Amino acid sequence: MPDEASSPKPTRRTVVRGGVTIGAALAVAPHLAAPAAAAVSEGAPRRLALTVNGQDLTLDLDPRTSLLDALREHAGTTGPKKGCNQGACGACTVLLDGQRVLSCLTFAVLHDGQEVTTVEGIADGDRLHPVQQAFMDHDAFQCGFCTSGQIVSAVGLLSEEPGITKDRIPEAMSGNLCRCAAYCNIRDAIETASAATTQAKGR
Ligand code: FES
Numbered sequence: 001m002p003d004e005a006s007s008p009k010p011t012r013r014t015v016v017r018g019g020v021t022i023g024a025a026l027a028v029a030p031h032l033a034a035p036a037a038a039a040v041s042e043g044a045p046r047r048l049a050l051t052v053n054g055q056d057l058t059l060d061l062d063p064r065t066s067l068l069d070a071l072r073e074h075a076g077t078t079g080p081k082k083g084c085n086q087g088a089c090g091a092c093t094v095l096l097d098g099q100r101v102l103s104c105l106t107f108a109v110l111h112d113g114q115e116v117t118t119v120e121g122i123a124d125g126d127r128l129h130p131v132q133q134a135f136m137d138h139d140a141f142q143c144g145f146c147t148s149g150q151i152v153s154a155v156g157l158l159s160e161e162p163g164i165t166k167d168r169i170p171e172a173m174s175g176n177l178c179r180c181a182a183y184c185n186i187r188d189a190i191e192t193a194s195a196a197t198t199q200a201k202g203r
């Protein structure tokens, strides 16, 4: 994983840290919230193009619409789940141009022209993605509510850190919570998928 301090791209941690910092700033200086809110709320619906799971969509959205709501309410994909809606649980994780992001924490209009992949878009036709197959094989879920976010996050992780080892997986997946506490099986599934994808690349 690139060094967060030197990387120009926001990571999941920097977004969460940024949200905490902004939240703290608004709490101590509430007058700062008014201009920011007005800037976002003013104006007519904005048109944006998104490619969602390979499908090109044109959406006219209130500029305050989160990427999560755009996907669930306007793009017809319900894989990303609304758990906390405040960046704490990871249930809403999607890939944005291949990088994992929390879709509840960002406005859809900021992503005009970008490509979004949800859990519905990672299989190859009828063939499950190795991460999906490994989750099935390891029973890496109970209620399943967190599972789509876990799987998408794991897919993003395996492209960030190909061949990631078992001891690194809990830290690297720490943004995805599971209330059923299926963590051991989730870790084992990701380790299996990591080995499978590394082997496939070596062929
Ligand atoms: S719904 Fe986005 S992090 Fe919980």
Ligand code: FES
Binding pocket: 140, 141, 142, 143, 144, 145, 146, 147, 177, 178, 179, 180, 181, 182
């Ligand atoms: S399987 Fe239930 S929250 Fe994770």
